[in-house]
Structures are given as structure tokens and as C-alpha cells.
Amino acid sequence: MRVAGILLVEDDPSVRTALELALTRQGHSVTSYATGEEALDHIRSRRPEIAILDVMLPGIDGVEVCRRVRKLDQLPVILLTARGDDLDVVVGLEAGADDYVVKPVEPRVLDARIRAVLRRAESAASDRITFGDLVIDRGALKVTLAGKEIHLTPTELRLLLELVRHPGQVLNRRYLLRVVWDHTHIADSRLVDACVQRIRAKIEPRPAAPVFIHTVRGFGYRFSPP
Amino acid sequence: MRVAGILLVEDDPSVRTALELALTRQGHSVTSYATGEEALDHIRSRRPEIAILDVMLPGIDGVEVCRRVRKLDQLPVILLTARGDDLDVVVGLEAGADDYVVKPVEPRVLDARIRAVLRRAESAASDRITFGDLVIDRGALKVTLAGKEIHLTPTELRLLLELVRHPGQVLNRRYLLRVVWDHTHIADSRLVDACVQRIRAKIEPRPAAPVFIHTVRGFGYRFSPP
DNA sequence: GAGTTGTGTCACCAAACTGTGACATGGCGT
DNA sequence: ACGCCATGTCACAGTTTGGTGACACAACTC
Numbered sequence: 001m002r003v004a005g006i007l008l009v010e011d012d013p014s015v016r017t018a019l020e021l022a023l024t025r026q027g028h029s030v031t032s033y034a035t036g037e038e039a040l041d042h043i044r045s046r047r048p049e050i051a052i053l054d055v056m057l058p059g060i061d062g063v064e065v066c067r068r069v070r071k072l073d074q075l076p077v078i079l080l081t082a083r084g085d086d087l088d089v090v091v092g093l094e095a096g097a098d099d100y101v102v103k104p105v106e107p108r109v110l111d112a113r114i115r116a117v118l119r120r121a122e123s124a125a126s127d128r129i130t131f132g133d134l135v136i137d138r139g140a141l142k143v144t145l146a147g148k149e150i151h152l153t154p155t156e157l158r159l160l161l162e163l164v165r166h167p168g169q170v171l172n173r174r175y176l177l178r179v180v181w182d183h184t185h186i187a188d189s190r191l192v193d194a195c196v197q198r199i200r201a202k203i204e205p206r207p208a209a210p211v212f213i214h215t216v217r218g219f220g221y222r223f224s225p226p
Numbered sequence: 227m228r229v230a231g232i233l234l235v236e237d238d239p240s241v242r243t244a245l246e247l248a249l250t251r252q253g254h255s256v257t258s259y260a261t262g263e264e265a266l267d268h269i270r271s272r273r274p275e276i277a278i279l280d281v282m283l284p285g286i287d288g289v290e291v292c293r294r295v296r297k298l299d300q301l302p303v304i305l306l307t308a309r310g311d312d313l314d315v316v317v318g319l320e321a322g323a324d325d326y327v328v329k330p331v332e333p334r335v336l337d338a339r340i341r342a343v344l345r346r347a348e349s350a351a352s353d354r355i356t357f358g359d360l361v362i363d364r365g366a367l368k369v370t371l372a373g374k375e376i377h378l379t380p381t382e383l384r385l386l387l388e389l390v391r392h393p394g395q396v397l398n399r400r401y402l403l404r405v406v407w408d409h410t411h412i413a414d415s416r417l418v419d420a421c422v423q424r425i426r427a428k429i430e431p432r433p434a435a436p437v438f439i440h441t442v443r444g445f446g447y448r449f450s451p452p
Numbered sequence: 453g454a455g456t457t458g459t460g461t462c463a464c465c466a467a468a469c470t471g472t473g474a475c476a477t478g479g480c481g482t
Numbered sequence: 483a484c485g486c487c488a489t490g491t492c493a494c495a496g497t498t499t500g501g502t503g504a505c506a507c508a509a510c511t512c
Contacts, residue, residue, distance in 0.1 A: 153458055170367045191460065193500060198459095200501095208501085216367055217468070217499070218380025224366070379469055380499095417471065419489060424470095426490095434490090443479070443488065 006114070007048035008032040009039040009065065010080065011057050015103070019052075022107030028114070036060030043069055050118055052110075053097075054080045066097050076117045080105070129164060131225035134203060134212060136164055145203055155180065156199050159192075163213060163223035172220035196221055232340065233274035234258040235265040235291070236306065237283050241329070245278075248333030254340070262286030269295055270373045276302045276344055278336075292323050302343045306331070355390060357451035360429060360438060362390055371429055381406065382425050385418075389439060389449035398446035422447055 006023060010016040011034045020032045031048070033039050036057050043051065051069065053062035060068075066077045079100040098117045101110055129136045133146040141157060143150045152160065158180045163171060173192045177183040181191065196215075200207040214222045232249060236242040237260045246258045257274070259265050262283050269277065277295065279288035286294075292303045305326040324343045327336055354363040359372040367383060369376045378386065385406045389397060399418045407417070422441075426433040437452040 155459070168363075169365045189460085190462080190500080194460075194502090197501065197503095215500070218383075219367055222366060381470070415472080416489080416491095420471080420491080423490060423492095441489070 005046070005048045005050075006030045007039060007042055007046075007051040009034070009036065009052070009057065009062065010054040011035065012054075019105075019107065019110070023111065023114075026107065026111045028111075034058075036062065036065045039065050040068060043075065048075070050076045050078065050114060052078045052080060052114070056082060063097075078110075078113060078117055131164075131167075131212065134225075136160070143203065150202050152199065152202060156195060156202070159195050160199055160203075160223075163221060166223070168222065168224045170216045170219050170222045176220070192221070231274045231276075232256045233265060233268055233277040235260070235262065235278070235283065235288065236280040237261065238280075245331075245333065245336070249337065249340075252333065252337045254337075260284075262288065262291045265291050266294060269301065274301070276304065276340060278304045278306060278340070280306045282308060289323075304336075304339060304343055357390075357393075357438065360451075362386070369429065376428050378425065378428060381421060382428070385421050386425055386429075386449075389447060392449070394448065394450045396442045396445050396448045402446065418447075 006028050008016065008020055008023070008030055010019065010032065013034070016032050016034065020030045023030045031042060031046070033042060034057075036053075036059055039051065039053065040060070042048065051065070053065050055062040057065075062079055066079060069075050069077060077097045079097045080103055081100055082103050099113050101113055129138070135144045137143070138161065143152055143157070143160070159176065162176065162180055176192050177189070180195075183189075183191075196213055197207075200210055200213055203212060204210045212223060212225065214224060216222055232254045234242065234246055234249070234256055236245065236258065239260070242258050242260065246256045249256045257268060259268060260283075262279075262285055265277065265279065266286070268274065277291070279291050281288040283291075288305055292305065295301050295303060303323045305323045306329055307326055308329050325339050327339055354361055354365070356362075361370045363369070364387065369378055369383070369386070385402065388402065388406050402418050403415075406421075422439055423433075426436055426439055429438060430436045438449060440448045440450060442448050
């Protein structure tokens, strides 16, 4: 099991140090803060693997941190709540938390929850995305089609990943040129088209009738799974 | 908080009515069925915002419904499963469910899950607007009528989007020419009319008696849902 | 340095799109 | 009922757009 970079946010110093100590002893790498503001900074700059947030915090509370984090990232979140209040559970889930734990919590239980959430996050929202026969492994930067590995060149891969990052959305050529190539200028060029064409030749069973990358005439391209 | 059009599928009548009642009380608009077949029909014709499917159903089961729905749309799905069986969870997630809930379920918890899934779907998927049977997805630049995708050409789409951006407002031809085309000049032409006509031919059930795009004689056109 | 791979560009073609004008239709005031 | 004028309808040809294959050059490998 991987050792996680955990962000712990808890305003009560005694609980905080106790949990930090316990989690560290269990092999996690922990950073802890007392306030939501600090937590958000940390998340933005350090990209922890999981955040454990006390619901009750001075200033920005845990639920609010959770909500903001969710808007910007898939970072897994566990909320700590003081009582087994159903209401808190509801609010927490609404904010998009992956799990919630009622205090006081056995370190061993918390550890199990963390691992469970991480495991879930890893398999669900991991580096690997599957669209029918097409599997895109963002970690290994590998693409396979019906089990066979497909070789994509760096540019092709960047373009495909960009399209896949926004499944179902139409991305226009200007945007793609900017993001994949960094051409801020150059309005017109067949570059994107040519690259799409090359990707299609590799991943589409019938490039003339594409299933993955669809052309939206006059606008751009859309990746949408079959 | 938005009220959702929920499709509930559960074969046990007592559970079904109980959940339907609870969800309705929480402000949702619920339609329920006992079988997967009915559910698929409903989905195709009525376009609910979210489907809650019991995994165990006679005939087409929940997982299968989920799988088929996923093939055709981004409709959010929550699966109801009888036991906390890990296997079910895995199968459910593989079929593309957004969440799964173990029965018996607290209505309040289910409500929270629904809202969480809807929120996620809303932010992940694009912004789409629904007018009865007509769904306009501005991110995917897709228009569907009663579930069937309608192909619009770029100009038609731009015009429709412009009309839809101001529902209920009358937009005159000069304005439309300026915004949709870039004609600052050319006051008179049948251009707008022709384009409206083409859109109507595609989205209006009876183009002679339009329900979406109304002509306001002497002024222009108004988009207003039926 | 020779060969290999990756990338941008171009020209050409087919298909899709669109503006146009002539004509039909229908609403509205008289 | 009549005529006027705004709008609907339609076909077509010119234009635009994207697909495609060829190619040149750069980058990289050995």
C-alpha cells in the first residue's frame, strides 16, 4: 500500500497532534493545520493525496473547504465530525466528501477509512480511463485499444489527453493550439486537423466514421465515448 | 436548490412508494416504475435528470439499464443495492453508475447523494438547457429533441443559441444579423428568415405551427418554450 | 553521418454549408 | 373581400471547411 501525503486540518491542538502522531506512526506522511485558509493554501501549493477536514473550524470550515476543493480538483476528502449527527453527514456528502468519520476516532479506524477512500479514488478517478475498447493510462502515458498497445507520438498524446480531459465538450482549434502547442498567435492552420487525423488513424476502427473524436463543423472537435 | 426530475425504478412496491413519497416530500419530482423496460422507455421519452435504479429487477436489471443508459447519454445514475456486497459495487461502478446506495436507505441520505451526484454531473458535464423535449447542450454543442440528436449547421446553431440566450425576448433581424453573422450593414434580406426556417424544419414537430421559435410580425423572432 | 521518427505545411478534393432571389403564403387593415 | 406587405419556402451555385496524402525539414538515435 502506498504511503499517502495527508493533509490534516483540525483546530483543537490536542486532537490534532494526537491524530498526526498516530497517522505518522502508521506510515503516513502528514501535514497539519488549524485553519481552513492554511489548508486551501497547502492544497493549492502542495497537492496532497487526501485531505482530512474537521467540519467545525474557525473561519472557513471543513465543509466549505471541501466544497472549494471539489470545484477545483478530484482530491479525496474525509470529513471529521464531532457527533454522529445525521445533518452533518448530509451536509458533508452534499459538499462532495468521500467519507466522514465521527470523533472521537480510533486511529486504526481512521487509517482504514483513509486507505479505503484512497483505494476507491485510485480505481475510480485514477490515471486510467476506459472508453469502451480504448484505455488511456495517464500515469503510464500509454494508450491501448482492445488490449493492443497503440503508439502515439508526444503531440498526439497531448492532444488526445486534452480532448479526453473534457469528455463530451467541443474544444475549438484556437483553444487546442493554445493548450497543446502554445501557439497564442496563428489563428488559422491545419495543424490541429492533421494531428486529429493522425490520432484517428491510430485509434479509430474506421477513421472515416470516427467513434471517439468527432468533428463539429465550424467549431472544433469533441471527444465522446461510443 | 433545484428540484430534480427523478426516475425511480424499484420492483418492491412498498419500498418504491415509500421512497417516492419521501423524495417528493423533499421537493423532488419523481416518477417511478417497477421494471427496467419501462425505465428505458421513460428515459428515452422524458429525459429525467437522474435515475435511481434498483440493482435487482425482473427482466432488464438495474446494472443493465445503467449500462445502456450510459451508452446513450450522460444521465447520472445511482444504484440501489440490497446488501453492502463489494461485488455489486464493483459491477455497478463498471457499468458507469455515479454512486451506489445500500438499502435500507435513509431518505435524507438518499437525498444528499442525489444532490451530490447532480452537482457533480452539473459541473462535470456541460451546461445544458432543457425546454420540454428540446435539450440544448452548450458545451457539447449538441441539440437533442426527445432524445434524438438533431444536426444543426454552425450558423443554425449560432442563431439558435442566440435566441435561447434571451428566452421570451423578441430579437429583431438587424440584431441577429449583427450578432450571428457579422453583418453590420445589409439591412434587408431573407437571410434570417431562411435560417429560422431551416432550424424550424429540424426542431419543430410542426414547422407550420412553431412551438419554440415564434414569429413576431414586424419585429423579429422570439424563442419561448412551449 | 545515415537512418529513423516526429511534426508542420501544402495542395487537392469531396462534402457540407450558406446566401440569394424568385415565388408562394398568410396576416392584417380597410 | 381585397390588396399589401411581412414572412415562408425552395432550389441552386458559389464558397467554405475539413479529410487526406505527400513532402520537407527538424530532432533524435545509433
